[in-house]
């Protein structure tokens with residue numbers, strides 16, 4: 090499906106962007122062009138060393154800021170598929186610099202949509218987060234606004250066959266700035282800071298995130314928010330898995346944090362369908378026939394009032410399974 094297609098990843102030098110790049114170049118070497126768009130030339134320079142032009146002639150690096158609509162319109166020329174992964178994603182930084190987060194996550198989303206519409210892009214997948222579900226911090230609120238923009242963009246496509254969809258998931262194991270590398274680094278100090286001993290999070294590997302994005306790219310009809318079924322972990326189990334010898338210092342929940350994350354609230358349940366490996370929240374009025382969609386994907390409506398919450402999840406990682414996952418996905422030299 091990607092053969093002879095051109096694909097662009099905003100935020101292509103980030104954790105997910107790099108994992109997507111590796112996945113696409115390995116599995117779809119016949120791709121016409123893979124464009125990485127981001128701001129920092131240094132990160133692009135480093136990534137270009139991993140993909141030398143004589144071995145990977147498909148890859149292009151494009152400096153650009155999603156806040157700059159004209160630049161996106163130029164970058165998206167001849168592009169068939171866009172994956173929008175660029176974002177400001179640190180909760181405390183967004184709380185402190187709200188207008189910057191709004192510019193990147195909301196205005197940036199609208200610019201991506203406009204640049205896609207201006208260039209006859211066929212498919213667009215935007216990244217969301219569990220923090221966008223009933224948000225209590227600005228990062229989550231901006232991602233919710235972004236989700237709404239992408240879902241509604243299907244209504245302004247006119248005669249274009251473009252499909253916009255969203256992928257929402259929880260903490261990506263080992264991604265930039267996440268808890269596992271943070272604890273591994275802190276271990277040598279003998280004390281791990283724990284925000285709240287009851288805290289739980291949804292857990293997904295980078296490859297799990299890549300698979301979800303590729304699924305959305307290939308299968309979306311337009312307007313879906315795709316949510317993978319993934320396990321939760323307790324923050325205290327992560328601490329135990331990484332450094333059983335360390336003391337825990339409870340430092341209190343940080344501004345804008347929840348004790349448990351949510352991906353589907355009871356209010357979303359009225360529009361939520363179980364697709365087997367995934368849930369999907371559908372637009373209230375999709376621009377295709379719901380019955381056809383449910384037949385195609387064997388979709389079943391969840392019970393009214395259903396919630397998907399990391400604290401009441403039915404699937405859990407254990408200390409042992411976390412150790413195996415850390416070794417597999419984060420640090421192959423990891424030892425307790």
Ligand SMILES: NC(=O)c1ccc[n+]([C@@H]2O[C@H](COP(=O)([O-])OP(=O)(O)OC[C@H]3O[C@@H](n4cnc5c(N)ncnc54)[C@H](OP(=O)(O)O)[C@@H]3O)[C@@H](O)[C@H]2O)c1
Pocket residue numbers: 099100101102103104105106126127128129130132153154155156173174175176177178193197216217218219232258259260261262264265267
């Ligand atoms: N990591 C997680 O746990 C997680 C969980 C759920 C959802 N998500 C979502 O998944 C997406 C990718 O996350 P990630 O972990 O890969 O993030 P990341 O590692 O922080 O990467 C972010 C990427 O976006 C680029 N970027 C930031 N601001 C930009 C701007 N204004 N214009 C253009 N590029 C910009 C960055 O490069 P430059 O700084 O060089 O521009 C970088 O390439 C985000 O939308 C995030 O909200 C992440």
